Amino acid sequence: MTGLTGVAATPSTRATIVDVARAAQVSRQTVSNVLNRPDKVAAPTLERVRAEIARLGFTPHVTAQQLRRRKAAAFGFEVNPSGHGKMGHILDEFLVQLTVAAPDHGSHLMVFAPDAEDVIEGYRQTLATGLVDGFVLADTRRGDPRPQWLLDHDVPFVSFGRVWDLPDLHQWVDVDGGAGVRQGVAHLVEAGYDRIGFLGWPSGSPVGDDRRSGWLAGLADAGRSDPDEAEAEESVQDLDQATAAAERLLARLGPGSAVVCASDMLALGAVRAARNAGLALGPDVGVVGFDDTDVAEALSVTSIRQPIAEAARTAWQMLLSPRSTEPVLLTPELTVRSSSTRTPHPPRTATDPDTTGTAHGRRKDTP
Amino acid sequence: MTGLTGVAATPSTRATIVDVARAAQVSRQTVSNVLNRPDKVAAPTLERVRAEIARLGFTPHVTAQQLRRRKAAAFGFEVNPSGHGKMGHILDEFLVQLTVAAPDHGSHLMVFAPDAEDVIEGYRQTLATGLVDGFVLADTRRGDPRPQWLLDHDVPFVSFGRVWDLPDLHQWVDVDGGAGVRQGVAHLVEAGYDRIGFLGWPSGSPVGDDRRSGWLAGLADAGRSDPDEAEAEESVQDLDQATAAAERLLARLGPGSAVVCASDMLALGAVRAARNAGLALGPDVGVVGFDDTDVAEALSVTSIRQPIAEAARTAWQMLLSPRSTEPVLLTPELTVRSSSTRTPHPPRTATDPDTTGTAHGRRKDTP
DNA sequence: CTGAAAGCGCTTACAG
DNA sequence: CTGAAAGCGCTTACAG
Numbered sequence: 001m002t003g004l005t006g007v008a009a010t011p012s013t014r015a016t017i018v019d020v021a022r023a024a025q026v027s028r029q030t031v032s033n034v035l036n037r038p039d040k041v042a043a044p045t046l047e048r049v050r051a052e053i054a055r056l057g058f059t060p061h062v063t064a065q066q067l068r069r070r071k072a073a074a075f076g077f078e079v080n081p082s083g084h085g086k087m088g089h090i091l092d093e094f095l096v097q098l099t100v101a102a103p104d105h106g107s108h109l110m111v112f113a114p115d116a117e118d119v120i121e122g123y124r125q126t127l128a129t130g131l132v133d134g135f136v137l138a139d140t141r142r143g144d145p146r147p148q149w150l151l152d153h154d155v156p157f158v159s160f161g162r163v164w165d166l167p168d169l170h171q172w173v174d175v176d177g178g179a180g181v182r183q184g185v186a187h188l189v190e191a192g193y194d195r196i197g198f199l200g201w202p203s204g205s206p207v208g209d210d211r212r213s214g215w216l217a218g219l220a221d222a223g224r225s226d227p228d229e230a231e232a233e234e235s236v237q238d239l240d241q242a243t244a245a246a247e248r249l250l251a252r253l254g255p256g257s258a259v260v261c262a263s264d265m266l267a268l269g270a271v272r273a274a275r276n277a278g279l280a281l282g283p284d285v286g287v288v289g290f291d292d293t294d295v296a297e298a299l300s301v302t303s304i305r306q307p308i309a310e311a312a313r314t315a316w317q318m319l320l321s322p323r324s325t326e327p328v329l330l331t332p333e334l335t336v337r338s339s340s341t342r343t344p345h346p347p348r349t350a351t352d353p354d355t356t357g358t359a360h361g362r363r364k365d366t367p
Numbered sequence: 368m369t370g371l372t373g374v375a376a377t378p379s380t381r382a383t384i385v386d387v388a389r390a391a392q393v394s395r396q397t398v399s400n401v402l403n404r405p406d407k408v409a410a411p412t413l414e415r416v417r418a419e420i421a422r423l424g425f426t427p428h429v430t431a432q433q434l435r436r437r438k439a440a441a442f443g444f445e446v447n448p449s450g451h452g453k454m455g456h457i458l459d460e461f462l463v464q465l466t467v468a469a470p471d472h473g474s475h476l477m478v479f480a481p482d483a484e485d486v487i488e489g490y491r492q493t494l495a496t497g498l499v500d501g502f503v504l505a506d507t508r509r510g511d512p513r514p515q516w517l518l519d520h521d522v523p524f525v526s527f528g529r530v531w532d533l534p535d536l537h538q539w540v541d542v543d544g545g546a547g548v549r550q551g552v553a554h555l556v557e558a559g560y561d562r563i564g565f566l567g568w569p570s571g572s573p574v575g576d577d578r579r580s581g582w583l584a585g586l587a588d589a590g591r592s593d594p595d596e597a598e599a600e601e602s603v604q605d606l607d608q609a610t611a612a613a614e615r616l617l618a619r620l621g622p623g624s625a626v627v628c629a630s631d632m633l634a635l636g637a638v639r640a641a642r643n644a645g646l647a648l649g650p651d652v653g654v655v656g657f658d659d660t661d662v663a664e665a666l667s668v669t670s671i672r673q674p675i676a677e678a679a680r681t682a683w684q685m686l687l688s689p690r691s692t693e694p695v696l697l698t699p700e701l702t703v704r705s706s707s708t709r710t711p712h713p714p715r716t717a718t719d720p721d722t723t724g725t726a727h728g729r730r731k732d733t734p
Numbered sequence: 735c736t737g738a739a740a741g742c743g744c745t746t747a748c749a750g
Numbered sequence: 751c752t753g754a755a756a757g758c759g760c761t762t763a764c765a766g
Contacts, residue, residue, distance in 0.1 A: 030751090036745070041752085057495075064743035065745075111475075111476050129426060129429035294661055295661055394738080396762090412736085434758090
């Protein structure tokens with residue numbers, strides 16, 4: 001292959017734009033034009049250059065492009081060690097989906113872990129290296145300093161999750177948790193459960209309150225408005241406390257009822273509470289969780305799943321066509337499992353009730 | 368701040384090495400020397416330049432450094448959408464820990480998702496962009512084409528997980544699963560369980576066979592050599608099959624015995640089998656899982672935890688000082704929970720037996 | 735110890 | 751439509 005035609009002198013070195021130019025008998029600017037403004041190149045030249053590009057396996061050196069264009073075509077994504085160990089790997093999945101979708105937008109993703117003591121400094125430095133043009137934010141919360149800082153410094157960004165502090169900012173995509181819970185209620189009504197309670201987090205968190213409002217909306221849809229306080233309980237994200245809260249709730253609701261939960265952790269508490277009360281999961285009591293985690297899957301608990309891949313694609317779009325002024329709210333889907341199925345249960349000898357439903361089918365419900 | 372001293376003309380633009388040079392009244396080469404060979408710069412000059420660097424908040428433009436040094440100081444990490452949904456997010460955690468440790472090695476991490484149809488092409492292209500110098504591999508399996516290709520093309524890499532096909536290649540760090548299971552057996556012996564069985568995967572997979580051998584070694588340690596076939600069962604990574612296999616195994620082992628499992632999924636099967644047999648988890652039957660997933664934590668199952676952060680740090684070291692010829696095998700630790708505690712259980716009325724142990728303490732056992 | 739020169743691989747106006 | 755020129759921000763020998 002290494003002939004007189006001008007293949008790179010050092011074969012181990014990758015082909016450069018100059019190698020292609022020599023091989024195709026054009027200047028290197030023309031090669032660049034073939035790459036970046038093919039419409040400005042005559043057809044025969046175009047073809048010849050492209051053939052050489054293919055033959056040499058030439059891929060532009062992105063680092064050089066970045067420097068020259070003064071644009072990295074890359075975005076930073078913060079990764080957080082403390083986020084691990086807690087149930088639900090939504091952000092891990094989001095990172096993966098962001099990576100998968102990156103090439104479709106001519107971009108790539110750089111992960112970084114800012115010092116927890118000074119997160120903003122981590123963003124500042126990452127930006128200053130020129131390795132990224134902006135950021136994809138996730139896990140935004142009240143009082144989050146990042147959005148304002150990015151705004152102040154004219155740094156492009158998009159957020160996965162509403163930017164609570166800045167109502168005028170529309171560069172976010174989020175999942176409509178309330179709509180998800182509402183679907184869950186509709187599903188449980190349809191499945192034939194009598195009373196449908198809610199096991200949520202203590203009020204005050206925007207996400208939790210949103211999910212709770214979905215429960216109320218679902219009841220209203222079904223003509224079961226105005227539930228009294230007895231039909232809801234709350235617990236922090238802790239299994240023992242969730243179990244205790246669920247026990248209180250189930251005791252008040254009675255058999256034949258169901259519980260929609262603000263998280264799979266809470267749902268697991270409901271599962272245990274049902275078991276402790278001697279109730280079969282599904283037939284005697286329905287449970288729906290949130291986030292469709294491994295735990296929900298393993299225990300065959302119906303759960304509300306966030307459309308993460310779609311969120312990632314939307315994030316890229318917002319980032320790269322920043323004139324779309326509207327935020328996007330995606331609707332989650334229900335993954336239906338045996339915890340919300342009222343089929344009569346087999347004798348309790350050898351088979352565990354909540355193992356029976358092996359049909360892990362997915363179903364999209366619209367409220 | 369923008370004075371006559373030569374701060375960047377366009378304030379919105381970040382400071383460059385030239386701005387620092389002007390401000391400190393030296394040439395830009397000297398600034399570069401301050402950054403890269405401080406020993407070659409006179410003390411007063413050094414101090415003056417550094418002061419200006421701090422004042423201007425100058426951070427070198429990494430893209431320019433990459434181009435000039437012909438070195439990205441970055442490594443690629445493949446991310447895989449199909450790896451999700453299955454229990455255990457070891458690789459997600461590895462990615463995070465790799466990112467956390469990156470700055471300590473003057474590097475950063477670029478994630479990419481190669482086309483599943485042609486993974487090698489994804490690696491080739493990523494490398495050709497000049498954005499990375501090499502790769503961190505994970506999830507290596509028999510017949511994996513990546514290590515050989517990287518070797519053939521002189522691309523630096525390290526693998527998290529043994530490179531099974533290339534015994535002469537030592538650039539890997541892995542976790543000694545066998546040693547982990549052995550610890551699990553020792554722990555169960557100490558906890559007072561009578562017979563200790565093994566619930567593993569069908570033989571033939573290197574990882575699974577390794578874990579099984581740890582069980583045998585643990586029994587030998589305890590002077591309980593030569594278990595007969597009745598003390599082991601196998602199942603694929605599926606909950607229903609695992610439950611069935613565990614039921615057969617528990618029936619043969621009898622109460623007061625324990626089961627070490629090759630995964631948390633299998634351990635969950637054992638938990639259900641115990642429950643179906645009316646046995647209390649912990650007091651009546653001990654269970655130890657593998658990987659310390661969310662599911663193990665949620666169900667209070669003792670599990671063997673891989674030291675992922677240490678694996679990540681080791682990977683960086685191997686990558687950046689490639690003369691360390693020896694592979695590294697790390698020993699996992701046991702996270703002890705109530706599923707392997709033989710304390711007498713409270714009455715089975717309101718409290719679920721496997722919820723009692725709220726002490727999620729960690730303990731490092733060495734065989 | 736400090737500064738002038740060359741160049742990493744590419745792109746972007748700008749002439750011809 | 752094609753090519754000569756300039757330059758992105760930095761580093762690395764190499765003279766002084």
